Amino acid sequence: MSAGHTAVTTTPRPVVWCEDGVDCGIRDLLDRLGDKWSVLTVVELAQGVRRFRELQRALPGISQRMLTLTVRRLERDGLVSRTVHPTVPPQVEYELTPLGHSLTHLVRAMVDWSYGHHDAIVDSRRAWDEANPGSEIR
Amino acid sequence: MSAGHTAVTTTPRPVVWCEDGVDCGIRDLLDRLGDKWSVLTVVELAQGVRRFRELQRALPGISQRMLTLTVRRLERDGLVSRTVHPTVPPQVEYELTPLGHSLTHLVRAMVDWSYGHHDAIVDSRRAWDEANPGSEIR
DNA sequence: CTGTATCCTTCACGATACTG
DNA sequence: CAGTATCGTGAAGGATACAG
Numbered sequence: 147m148s149a150g151h152t153a154v155t156t157t158p159r160p161v162v163w164c165e166d167g168v169d170c171g172i173r174d175l176l177d178r179l180g181d182k183w184s185v186l187t188v189v190e191l192a193q194g195v196r197r198f199r200e201l202q203r204a205l206p207g208i209s210q211r212m213l214t215l216t217v218r219r220l221e222r223d224g225l226v227s228r229t230v231h232p233t234v235p236p237q238v239e240y241e242l243t244p245l246g247h248s249l250t251h252l253v254r255a256m257v258d259w260s261y262g263h264h265d266a267i268v269d270s271r272r273a274w275d276e277a278n279p280g281s282e283i284r
Numbered sequence: 285m286s287a288g289h290t291a292v293t294t295t296p297r298p299v300v301w302c303e304d305g306v307d308c309g310i311r312d313l314l315d316r317l318g319d320k321w322s323v324l325t326v327v328e329l330a331q332g333v334r335r336f337r338e339l340q341r342a343l344p345g346i347s348q349r350m351l352t353l354t355v356r357r358l359e360r361d362g363l364v365s366r367t368v369h370p371t372v373p374p375q376v377e378y379e380l381t382p383l384g385h386s387l388t389h390l391v392r393a394m395v396d397w398s399y400g401h402h403d404a405i406v407d408s409r410r411a412w413d414e415a416n417p418g419s420e421i422r
Numbered sequence: 423c424t425g426t427a428t429c430c431t432t433c434a435c436g437a438t439a440c441t442g
Numbered sequence: 443c444a445g446t447a448t449c450g451t452g453a454a455g456g457a458t459a460c461a462g
Contacts (some may be wrong), residue, residue: 172323172398174405179394180318182455185310198424209456214425218421224408235423236462245404252397256317257310259390264309266383270362283356320435336444347436352445373443374442 178223183208183216185253191226191242192250198238225249316361321346321354323391329364329380330388336376363387 178184183205190196190204202213217240220226225246231237242250275281316322321343328334328342340351355378358364363384369375380388413419 172395174402175394175398176317176323179314185314207456209458210425211427211457212455215421215455222409222412222421223405224412230424233423234462236425238424245401245408248401249397252393255390255393256313259387260309260313263383263386264312267309267312267361270383271360274360274362283353283360345436347438348445349437349447350435353435368444371443372442374445376444 178219181216181219183212184220185256187213187216187220188225188242188246188249188253189257191240191246192253195239195241198240201240220246312361316357319354319357321350322358323394325351325354325358326363326380326384326387327391329378329384330391333377333379336378339378358384 186205187201190201196204198213198217201217202208202210205213208216217226217228221228223245224243227241227243229239229241231239324343325339328339334342336351336355339355340346340348343351346354355364355366359366361383362381365379365381367377367379369377
């Protein structure tokens, strides 16, 4: 694997792009994973059905606006189902769909990896910061 | 599981926060996953050692500035090692560390999930968009 | 309670020029 | 080749007010 003394001229099979620049779907996932609240929302809903207000309380710091946007996008992607009970005051329940539950395994793997390597990352950062004082990288 | 006819009063063990709002590291991972180029860079480096220019060519669309920032951050986190050969012109090689390689498994799982569920997501979006014409959600 | 509508700020990223 | 420096832009997200 590291036996390359000459340049690696054969580009191995692409993993992310199918053909020159064509995204195969990973970008969608990364975008969802990337926004501030989607994963945390999925994690909370993995515990069970939640009402709007319950979600908001479970996600300290989220604004009403962002919670709405987040659950709407998750619903649009088919990860979350939204059930409106026509009562007064209104009652809306959010729940993970089977597709959403399948994402849960992945999220669990991410959480596990974080737990397992967080110390190493923190140490590495501290060492790097000491070796590169005054760097604007962060 | 769905047997809750009364409210779920016992909040299950937290998964993301250790204690009220304390992040246990998942946030760091999500931030890295979230930025535009980190994962793609790791994927490319998973194929082998790469020089700066090689990386740039492998990541169509990335600017010189962003590539620098991305590899610096990955280096700071201990995911990537940077080796400078004091030649002229300069030659710098980037390589995944063992920590970086461990992330590869997770990325692979993400790619697999994307491949497996991309169609379902696309379908769900189309259906949602048809059911919610003129929505600003996207 | 469950949203929408506005306004405003931040900052991630791109473009470009310059350096050793 | 491998960066650094600077500037500009758009989009994400927060705060707040209002509605059904």
